[in-house]
Amino acid sequence: MRNSAWRIGAVVAVLATGLAACGGQSSTTGGGTAAAGGDASSIKVGILHSLSGTMAISEVTVRDSELLAIEEINAAGGVLGKKLVPVVEDGASDWPTFAEKATKLIAQDKVATVFGGWTSASRKAMLPVFEKRKALLWYPVQYEGLESSPYIFYTGATTNQQIVPGLDYLKEKGKKRIFLVGSDYVFPRTANKIIKAYAAANGMQVLGEEYTPLGHTEYSTLVNKVVQAKPDAVFNTLNGDSNVAFFKQLKSAGVTAEQMPVMSVSVAEEEVKGIGVDNIAGHLVAWNYYQTTDNPANKKFVEAFKAKYGPDRVTSDPMEAGYNAVYLWAEAVKKAGSTEVEAVKKAAGGITLDRPEGSVTIDGENQHIYKTARIGVIETDGQIKEVWNSGKPIKPDPYLKTYPWAGGLA
């Protein structure tokens, strides 16, 4: 059994790498000969994440949960009596490739909708494609806000559902002197602008603000700067592999979570495994969902995910947001009675579902989701224990219009 799986793996590997080396891979799961847009018995949907390159570490997991949702919906009879057929494309961690593959999915495969993206750069690259072709994108990751495209549904948190609650929590714990560490691109820079505005209005002090290039792995100098500044807490917007190097080097410099907790917004269960639990245990994270979130929908999700992908796998916030995206779209299609984009958009507003993170509702106005904010602490078993939540889903406010201190940002 193991042997044959390995053999299949090897064949797939050789094929995949061969194609990857030629500049990108593409695979259609089933329904390869179906007519454009699916035939009478099927609906094609696009899945567009980085399956290769530096972002693959994160995005592959979201693809997995989206495929699980599609499988579950098909098992329950599909949508409008039709089966969903996923068309999976590789964005290859390269932003122009995302735009190119999005165009291919819309124009050539004629998919009903696309689930995809992770970095803000990839979303910004795809946005004009979806707006021009009036197609739908479901974007499953927390992001920096200040955006509301009529052709994108944002199923991850915007800033007032993640970063602002994270700051509220630090303030409540008396951590008033903070140090900002982030990767050098749009999300951390925008997030830090918001954090600085919040700090100024709430009597908090920002002792330093440091950015490193994506993929940076040498953090000893930065750690030295942080240690010299002696902040109460660090707010971390590093993304990808840099988190591993940062936490390993912070730990070996002797910094403990008790004296200087790090609040991260891009580290979830999946990343904790790669960083090493002993390097990050005790530090804080801000999300809307944890594998340990306690409700029946989550129990079912975690069980189904482990059954499909193996008991060692973990579930995380972006995976859950991707999983939700498929269900929310399917629900909107059922309500609209059609996969036609404008009808689906109209039907989507106000849809409420019980999801693993709790109750979620689509805000018809800005196409974001009402989500419950949760602060967690990383445990020694690699799981995240919730230590605070907002009690009820927070209305999404991508432009922070309801926060007086954020006046100058948008």
Add this chain to the structure above:
Amino acid sequence: MEAIVNQLPIGLSIGAVLLLIALGLTFTFGQMGVINMAHGEFIMAGAYTAYLLQGWAGRQAVLVALPVAFAVAGLMGLILERTAIRHFYGRPLDTLLLTWGVSLVLQQLARDLFGAPNVQVQAPAWLQGGLGILPYNRLFIFALAVGSVVAIWGYMNRTSHGRRMQAVMQNRQLAAVMGINTGRVDQRTFFIGSGLAGIAGVALTLIGPVGPALGTYYIVDAFLVVVAGGLGQLRGAVIAAVALGLLNSYAEFWTNASLAKVIVFVAIIAFLQVRPQGMFVLRSRALT
């Protein structure tokens, strides 16, 4: 002031990491002239070797992995040299494209074998903690770099194999005429150069991510050290690595990480304007 003093050991330890990743390249690129873009993936192979040995050696995996990773990465290099690179000697551009392709293939292979997410290699308990600002794992890497340099120096200058390697490097035709099997020497050089990448990979598990993209983070720095130091020059690589490490650490301290990279690149470009062949040049009477 204290911070400035602190940056000195940090700079040296960055230099040790740079030296370790570049050491293998001084062989394959420096001595044989092969632009091996897959060198980073041999580093990755070394890191994954440590990960795999964890199941058997537990927390001491890092130590056990050093010789094993040397052999694994060395064999990978040997296979690459025998099956592909040797057909491309003297064609640097083709070699570059070929090995770049191999590097992509190896990355995807790692992704399919081990999964896209990073994996964890636990550091041995005796590497936790540190002396003041310098963590023990940094000191370990420092010692490893020094040890590797000494071993290589001894090999090159004190063994007949090493001297043959130098002969081939200095004048390939003449060495062949003298009865040295240059093909055999090439194989051995490539084995050692690639094996050193494996050792670097094991060391990097202590400080950075262990994932399919590991090699890509270090390959450019490795080439910079070799080019700045002078092709094939061991002492050049040592001095260049330490200089770049110190420059990096102070530049980052006074500016930021992104700007420090720019400063280092500009410094290297400026330096190569003055000394296009790097710090040390091999003097030889060969016509090539």
